[in-house]
Amino acid sequence: MTFRYGLLVCISLILAGCRKGDAVPSFISIPSMAVNATDVEGGGTSKITDVWVSVDDRLIGVWELPARIPVLRSGSVVVSVTPGVKRNGSFDDRLRYPFYTSYNSTVDLLQEGTVELEPVVEYGTAIVFWMERFQDEGNQLTVTTTSDTTLLLYTAFEHPQVVLDGTSCGGFVLDQAHNGIRIHTTEDFTPTGGPTFVELDYSTDISLTVGMTFEQNGSTSFAPWVVLVPTTAEGGVKWNKVYIDLSEFFNSGGISGRDVYLDAVLPSGQGTGHVYLDNLKLIRRIP
Structure with missing residues (x-):
C-alpha cells in the first residue's frame, strides 16, 4: 500500500484514534526502527523512514521517524508498528515494506505520559x-x-x-x-x-x-x-x-x-x- 507523503499528515490527523470524552493524550515515542536478519537473509542494515501505527487493531496514523505520537487512550493497549520505506529513494513515494514483519507490544499508556518503543522487526516468510x-x-x-x-x-x-x-x-x-x-x-x-x-x-x-x-x-x-x-x-x-x-x-x-x-x-x-x-x-x- 502506497501513500504520497503529502497525504500522510492528513491520514494521521483524520484517523487520530479519537474517543468521545477523551481530551488529554498519552504519547508513544519511536526514535527509530531496526531489522534483525539471519545469515540466510544477509545483512540487517535498514532505512526505515516511516511507521504505520495501530492501537488495539485500529490505525491511528502514519508518521515519519523519529516520531512522538499522541494517542487519546490510556491503560493497557496493544500497539502495532509496521515499517515503511521510501520506494526507489523517492521522498514522496513511501510504502509499507512488503518483506518486513510488524512489531507488536502491549504497553500501559498514561495520560500526558510517554512510552518509548524500540521496535525490531524481521524479514517475513515465503x-x-x-x-x-x-x-x-x-x-x-x-x-x-x-x-x-x-x-x-x-x-x-x-x-x-x-x-x-x-x-x-x-x-x-x-x-x-x-x-x-x-x-x-x-x-x-x-x-x-x-x-x-x-x-x-x-x-x-x-x-x-x-x-x-x-x-x-x-x-x-x-x-x-x-x-x-x-x-x-x-x-x-x-x-x-x-x-x-x-x-x-x-x-x-x-x-x-x-x-x-x-x-x-x-x-x-x-x-x-x-x-x-x-x-x-x-x-x-x-x-
Missing part, C-alpha cells in the same frame, strides 16, 4: 533471497567487456575508513583513463508474481544507475530504473540504503533472462569517482 555481500574475491557479479575498470574488494583490515559494518565491501574507482563500468548478475531470475525489490547499501560521489537487463525477441536489453545521486563530495564516504521496486517490470510477460545491473560514468570535469557497495539483495515474495 521470501526468496539472492544476495552479494562482498565477503571475498569470488563475488557473483560480472563486469561487461565494454567496461574499462573492474570491481574491487575493500577489506576492513586494509580500508577501515571505507567499509560499512566492519566487514568487507565491494566497489570501483573511475578516472580519466578508466571512465565507465557496468556490472550485472547472471542468475536469470525467475519471477514469482509477487513483490520484487532490490536492496542496496552504497556510498558514491558520482551518479549510479540501477536497472534490469532482460532478453526479448532474441536480443538483450538494458532498462535503467533508478539513478542514485551522490551521497558525498568527491573522495568522501557516506553510506546510504535504497529499496528499489522492480515488481511490475520484473513480473511482466514476454521477457526472459532477468538480471540486475549497475553502471556509472565519470562526470565531465571530475577527476575521480568512487563507488562502494554492500548488501546487494534481490528479494522476491512467493504469493
Whole structure:
C-alpha cells in the first residue's frame, strides 16, 4: 500500500484514534526502527523512514521517524508498528515494506505520559533471497567487456575508513583513463508474481544507475530504473540504503533472462569517482 507523503499528515490527523470524552493524550515515542536478519537473509542494515501505527487493531496514523505520537487512550493497549520505506529513494513515494514483519507490544499508556518503543522487526516468510555481500574475491557479479575498470574488494583490515559494518565491501574507482563500468548478475531470475525489490547499501560521489537487463525477441536489453545521486563530495564516504521496486517490470510477460545491473560514468570535469557497495539483495515474495 502506497501513500504520497503529502497525504500522510492528513491520514494521521483524520484517523487520530479519537474517543468521545477523551481530551488529554498519552504519547508513544519511536526514535527509530531496526531489522534483525539471519545469515540466510544477509545483512540487517535498514532505512526505515516511516511507521504505520495501530492501537488495539485500529490505525491511528502514519508518521515519519523519529516520531512522538499522541494517542487519546490510556491503560493497557496493544500497539502495532509496521515499517515503511521510501520506494526507489523517492521522498514522496513511501510504502509499507512488503518483506518486513510488524512489531507488536502491549504497553500501559498514561495520560500526558510517554512510552518509548524500540521496535525490531524481521524479514517475513515465503521470501526468496539472492544476495552479494562482498565477503571475498569470488563475488557473483560480472563486469561487461565494454567496461574499462573492474570491481574491487575493500577489506576492513586494509580500508577501515571505507567499509560499512566492519566487514568487507565491494566497489570501483573511475578516472580519466578508466571512465565507465557496468556490472550485472547472471542468475536469470525467475519471477514469482509477487513483490520484487532490490536492496542496496552504497556510498558514491558520482551518479549510479540501477536497472534490469532482460532478453526479448532474441536480443538483450538494458532498462535503467533508478539513478542514485551522490551521497558525498568527491573522495568522501557516506553510506546510504535504497529499496528499489522492480515488481511490475520484473513480473511482466514476454521477457526472459532477468538480471540486475549497475553502471556509472565519470562526470565531465571530475577527476575521480568512487563507488562502494554492500548488501546487494534481490528479494522476491512467493504469493
